[in-house]
Amino acid sequence: DLRRYKLPLGVVAVYSASNFPLAFSVPGGDTASALAAGCPVVVKAHPDHPATSELCAALLRRAAERGGLPAAVLGLVHGFDAGVALINHPLVRAAGFTGSVRGGRALYDAAAARPHPIPFYGELGSLNPVVITEAAARERAETIGKGLAGSMTLGVGQFCVKPGLVLAPATEAGDRVLASLTETVGATPPGVLLDARMRDAFVAGVRERAALPEVRADLPGEGAGEPGQRSPDGSVRAGVLTVPAAHLAAEGPYDLLLEECFGPVTVVARYAREEEIGAVLRRLPGNLTATAQLSAAECGADETDGARAAEEPDEARRRAARLLEQLTPLAGRLLVNGWPTGVAVAPAQHHGGPYPATTSTTTSVGTRAIDRWLRPVVYQDTPPALLPPELRPHNPLGLPRRVDGRFEPRA
Structure with missing residues (x-):
């Protein structure tokens, strides 16, 4: 006779993100799912919004008391030293983190080095690759370019699912995609990043990437300046960097283009042959999302008999299926003819992916986020x-x- 249920782990440490002062901060998804699991929460506030963090914590404590819980079900600490002490505190049983690879990996290692290691659920970084097929580019180049521009500049490029690497064909159709992309990006007004550290890292990162041989910086418009250029008011311009995809297929100085550059910039790698797509994808680390922009024929939309289309795919759909097979190991969420920015909170959602996108196979968004803070127990x-x-x-x-x-x- 086996009877199984789940118990809350205990106190959960939550490390706030800089880019979402609400949705991934004190009252974010980590806190909500941990409280729903029955776990008290101690949040390490992000230094970029300490006053907002205090205000939100006060609101949550007031709500807890109205619900019959002690106000101390939610704690808040500030400062680097407090963050380090929190991950090592003997009462903390698990931790959730959204931030940089460097900071998240340091906390992840600290959680594993404890006398009694604890689970660390970190979201660390993501390139979110996009592959545009030649057929899709021929079919709707301008639409794809505008959609990509809107996605990469949304929130001044500060979404963790911003598309940072795009594989586009080095053909006339690909040229039209790039022209539409750069025109739309060029018309996007400069924006302010959420903190000076993030802004300086973005400006330096774009400059370093643009200095690589055969990397071209595209940003049309009179007086637009260079991509990533900082204005006197602290705002930055969005930009597009282009490079031959063949340069990314092997180790070398172009590996920098396969690392996330946080902010409104994307790298467009132009492929001359389809084989170059696979060569680049095989070199990518784990990601939160991966996107395929396909034509109607590649999606099977021209078939009236859906069952027959599934049983007898033509060459176009076979190529599309192979592309999705290549993308599946890379990411936790696959998109076809959409854009990754925007994450619905829903039962079927998965916001996670292979390392370094996350340090586990779980999701931090959606109803299954609660599973991180629960421990199964069986009575026999x-x-x-x-x-x-x-x-x-x-x-x-x-x-x-x-x-x-x-x-x-x-x-």
Whole structure:
């Protein structure tokens, strides 16, 4: 007789993100899912928005008391030293993090080095590759260019799912995609990044990438300046960098282009042959998202009989299927003919991916985010009187349960 349920792990440490002062900060998804699991939370506030963090923490504590919980169910600490102490505190049983690869890896290693290691769920960085097929470029070059520009400049490029690497054909159709992209980006007004450190890293990162041989910086418009250029008011311009895809297919100085540059810039790698797509994709680290821009024929949209189309795919759909097979190992969310910016909070959502996108296989967005803070426990051959209420035969709490493999709805 086996009866299984899940218990909250205990105190959860949450490390706020700089780019989302609300959605991934004190009242963000990590905090919400941990509280829903029954875990108290201590948030390490991000130094870019300490006052906002204090205000949000006060609101959450007030809500906790109204709900019959102690205000101390949510704690808040400030400062680098407090963040290091928090990951090592003996009462902390798990941690959630959204931020840089460097900072997240340091905390991840500290969590693993504890006398009793704890799980560390970190979202560290993502390039979010996009592949544009030649057929898609011929079919809707201008639409793809405008959509890409809108996605990479949304929020001044500060979304963790911003498309940072684009594989586009080195053909006339690819030229039209690039022209539409650069025209739309050039018409986008400068924007202000959320902190000076982020701005300086962006400006330096774009400059270093643009200095590589055969990397071209594209930004049309009179007086536009260079991509990533900083204005006197602290704002930055969006930009596009282009490079032959063949340069990214092997190790070398162009590896820098395969690293995330946080802010409104994207790298367009022009491929001369389809084989170059696979060569570049094989060199990519893990990502949160991967996108394929396909033609109607590659999607099977020209088939009236959907069942027959699935059974007898033509060459166009076989190529598209192979491309999705190449993208699947790289990311936690695959998009076809869409753009990755914007993450719906839904049961089917997955916001995660292979390292360094995240340090685990779990999601930090959606209803399954709660699983990070729960520990399964099984009772075997335990007398009913000694079982927790959730597992007793007569179900005194009226919970939805699965018994002998069959789902029983809430009583």
